[in-house]
Amino acid sequence: MAAVEANPRGIPKAPFVANVDEYQATETEATLKKFQEMIAKYKYMENNNLQRKKSLESKIPEIKKTLDMVNFLISKEDSDEPIQTQYELSDTLWATAKIKSTDTVNLWLGANVMLQYTTAEAKDLLISKLSAAKVSLTQVDEDLEFLREQITTMEVNTARVYNHDVKLRRLAKAQKQAAGGGDEEERD
């Protein structure tokens, strides 16, 4: 095997079994076990990435919503009329509020921190966060595709080594039968 190739995020590429005989040099059982282990590792990484994907998929609409509101506030910045709004006070309770046009907003940054921004700054920040989240999402998708490919390769490897083993056993049995001339029942 040559040096292990990897994808941009450092996930190693699965080796392809070109010559089954070569692999068969060692015990079939051991080879198959090794393959199973590799598949399990890839599946573990796949799981991690699926979770990341999920969290990104919920984060993106949230950022979009916030950005939507900031854009709306910017559009109303020069108006003297207060903005009439109904907002959620608790799960089943909505209250009405009049908001004077504003040029600052507070953004929740996480970790119990909220920071005041001008609407323009908030917009820039949200746009950059949104595009960063989208980039991460495409990367996660790429990784997932890559992982799936490696899993397929390993599964095909497994099948080929297994089939080769079956073939060898049959051959051995046939030879034994030919040698013994026995009328043993054929069994798989």
Add this chain to the structure above:
Amino acid sequence: MTKMLREGEEADAEVTWEDQQNINAFSKLNGRLEALDEIYQEKKKEKEYLEDLTQELELADEDESVKYRIGDAYVSITLDEANERITAENSELSTELDGITSKMETINKEMAKLKAILYGKFGKSINLEK
């Protein structure tokens, strides 16, 4: 998807690295197509909702404000403003839908090519249908 050979079935054709890559590519494209289709259905539904909304608003009183949901709150805006927002959202959705459709077409074409190659070589020992 790609079927493994069962015990007793003989692999008539030797699987080369190139074949393996073709199989992987096919499987990858299939996954992409499914993901795109899901997004497409979602966006299509959203667009239908927006169209219903436009019809609904045609009946609305022009002097009355509309409570429009922006983010997590409802904001009272004029009918004109509401219509503007809907039109903007609608056209954005249309471009997105067009983008998805063209992507799906390209994928379908590539998959058809790979199918021809793989079926040509492996015949019945491979199953590429859903």
